[in-house]
Amino acid sequence: MSAAPILEVRDLDLFYGDAAALEDVALDVGAGEIVAIIGANGAGKSSLIRTIHGIEKPRRGRILFKGQDIAGWPSHRVADLGIGQVAEGRQIFAGLTVEENLDVGGFLPRGRATRARNRDRVYALFPRLAERRGQHAGTMSGGEQQMLAIGRCLMGEPELIMFDEPSLGLAPAIVQEVFGIIEQLNRDGITVILVEQNVAVSLKLAGRAYVLENGRIVLSGTGQELLDHEGVRQAYLGM
Amino acid sequence: MDVETLANALVAGILTGMVYGLSALGLSVIFGVIRIVNFAHGELLVIGMFAALVLFRWLGLDPLLSVPLVAALLFVFGYLLQSLVIRRVAHLADHMQFLLLAAIAIAMVSGCLIVFGPDPQGVQLDYALDSFAVGLLVIDKTRLYAAIAAVLVAGLLLAFFKYATVGRAIRACADNYLGAQVVGLNVGRLYALTFGIGSACIGAAGCIILLLVDVHPYLAPGYTLLAFIVVIIGGMGSLFGALLGGVLIGVAEAMAAVVIQPSLKTAFSFALLIVVLLLRPQGLLGKAPH
Numbered sequence: 212m213s214a215a216p217i218l219e220v221r222d223l224d225l226f227y228g229d230a231a232a233l234e235d236v237a238l239d240v241g242a243g244e245i246v247a248i249i250g251a252n253g254a255g256k257s258s259l260i261r262t263i264h265g266i267e268k269p270r271r272g273r274i275l276f277k278g279q280d281i282a283g284w285p286s287h288r289v290a291d292l293g294i295g296q297v298a299e300g301r302q303i304f305a306g307l308t309v310e311e312n313l314d315v316g317g318f319l320p321r322g323r324a325t326r327a328r329n330r331d332r333v334y335a336l337f338p339r340l341a342e343r344r345g346q347h348a349g350t351m352s353g354g355e356q357q358m359l360a361i362g363r364c365l366m367g368e369p370e371l372i373m374f375d376e377p378s379l380g381l382a383p384a385i386v387q388e389v390f391g392i393i394e395q396l397n398r399d400g401i402t403v404i405l406v407e408q409n410v411a412v413s414l415k416l417a418g419r420a421y422v423l424e425n426g427r428i429v430l431s432g433t434g435q436e437l438l439d440h441e442g443v444r445q446a447y448l449g450m
Numbered sequence: 451m452d453v454e455t456l457a458n459a460l461v462a463g464i465l466t467g468m469v470y471g472l473s474a475l476g477l478s479v480i481f482g483v484i485r486i487v488n489f490a491h492g493e494l495l496v497i498g499m500f501a502a503l504v505l506f507r508w509l510g511l512d513p514l515l516s517v518p519l520v521a522a523l524l525f526v527f528g529y530l531l532q533s534l535v536i537r538r539v540a541h542l543a544d545h546m547q548f549l550l551l552a553a554i555a556i557a558m559v560s561g562c563l564i565v566f567g568p569d570p571q572g573v574q575l576d577y578a579l580d581s582f583a584v585g586l587l588v589i590d591k592t593r594l595y596a597a598i599a600a601v602l603v604a605g606l607l608l609a610f611f612k613y614a615t616v617g618r619a620i621r622a623c624a625d626n627y628l629g630a631q632v633v634g635l636n637v638g639r640l641y642a643l644t645f646g647i648g649s650a651c652i653g654a655a656g657c658i659i660l661l662l663v664d665v666h667p668y669l670a671p672g673y674t675l676l677a678f679i680v681v682i683i684g685g686m687g688s689l690f691g692a693l694l695g696g697v698l699i700g701v702a703e704a705m706a707a708v709v710i711q712p713s714l715k716t717a718f719s720f721a722l723l724i725v726v727l728l729l730r731p732q733g734l735l736g737k738a739p740h
């Protein structure tokens with residue numbers, strides 16, 4: 212990691228009741244990086260993202276965002292610091308229109324004053340959304356909904372975006388488009404944490420990556436190092 | 451039974467039903483967003499009526515003019531009730547929440563009894579006995595004004611949820627709770643706002659109903675039940691449904707009163723409820739569960 216860290220996670224434990232979902236997790240994300248987190252189903256990837264975002268409360272540990280410990284903060288305060296999330300399953304507001312979804316995405320104090328400008332930017336980035344601004348979000352295709360989830364996240368002007376399985380259930384052509392957008396956002400200066408079932412692509416995209424197994428980080432390295440790693444190739448790339 | 455009587459009952463029923471609809475809207479908003487069944491609904495309504503009564507006696511304020519004041523008062527009450535009390539039981543089972551709200555309801559009725567006593571009290575307005583004649587119809591001025599006020603307040607509420615960003619944010623919380631957290635909405639605060647807005651709506655309905663009915667503390671449980679029937683008929687979670695359900699119940703009651711006898715009007719409402727539950731369990735405008 213060359214750049215100054217924007218996010219440092221230390222000694223993080225998360226429990227659901229008595230069951231541990233994360234144990235002793237530590238990771239660093241540098242400003243401007245793309246960091247991938249890979250792991251099998253149930254490894255704890257989504258739990259990690261939700262904990263960083265304040266949606267789950269950790270039992271122990273520190274989460275430093277730009278040096279400030281935000282562990283245990285409520286999600287609305289975390290989001291207002293500039294941490295955005297494109298959640299697993301998209302979690303758009305199906306009964307609201309596209310425009311209303313974006314509006315609500317810019318409701319946090321951070322995005323309130325610049326909402327109109329951000330909306331124009333999102334529409335420029337996703338012309339499909341502009342065409343469908345009056346349509347109910349639940350009636351759109353999976354790809355369009357994913358674009359909306361990303362656009363809605365951008366309305367909060369995040370410095371760091373955590374993507375949780377953004378390509379899940381999308382047609383191959385759309386998957387390419389989504390990865391292209393993630394790269395572009397990163398080039399524009401947004402730091403990215405990427406959780407993907409599509410391990411090969413995410414390791415190629417990522418500068419660095421962590422492997423999560425049963426709630427613990429078992430391996431980390433550059434994307435290329437993990438692509439070449441025997442255990443990773445066998446477990447996640449089927450080679 | 452002549453046409454004239456029926457037509458007059460129909461119109462009176464529609465007008466009264468609009469006020470019922472406004473009251474039910476308050477219940478529907480709170481349930482639709484926070485998923486709390488407000489068993490203190492009728493009690494809030496009665497407090498709104500008493501507040502309008504006090505303003506009338508002290509300042510000579512027409513209950514229709516006291517709508518903004520009483521709505522603001524009940525907004526604050528509802529906001530505090532949610533953020534200080536109900537929030538703390540949100541994680542408990544439904545019956546525990548029910549017990550808490552039932553207890554709050556009893557405390558409110560008892561409070562009203564202590565302050566105002568058990569006897570019915572009303573306002574005397576100088577236009578109370580006036581009416582408009584339109585062809586066969588004779589429309590009470592108070593009933594017409596009440597309906598217009600109810601429709602205005604309901605329209606304001608619907609516009610708020612459609613166009614104001616806060617209103618959209620509240621709908622977003624109801625639509626997808628996790629999604630609301632993901633975009634950084636302060637769900638706890640929006641819930642308190644929702645309870646406040648629902649209560650304000652009930653308070654407004656209370657002021658308006660005072661034009662038509664004398665108030666006493668024991669009115670409360672009946673109004674709770676009435677709002678439940680209206681919301682179930684109209685469809686849980688549908689705001690237009692609440693208004694439609696209100697009009698249907700208003701008409702059913704008015705018709706029952708002239709066709710059979712006034713004391714049977716509640717039986718008529720329940721009959722309508724049963725028919726709707728049999729034919730369309732999700733309510734007239736409610737969405738069927740998938």
Ligand SMILES: Nc1ncnc2c1ncn2[C@@H]1O[C@H](COP(=O)(O)OP(=O)(O)OP(=O)(O)O)[C@@H](O)[C@H]1O
Nearest residue numbers: 227231232250251252253254255256257258259299
């Ligand atoms: N809300 C919850 N309550 C209880 N247990 C949970 C909850 N969410 C996740 N778990 C459990 O925690 C573990 C980690 O789940 P998590 O969803 O974080 O994994 P994941 O790596 O994102 O998996 P996937 O690839 O399936 O998305 C799993 O055993 C899961 O069953």
Ligand SMILES: [Mg+2]
Nearest residue numbers: 256257258299
């Ligand atoms: Mg997951």
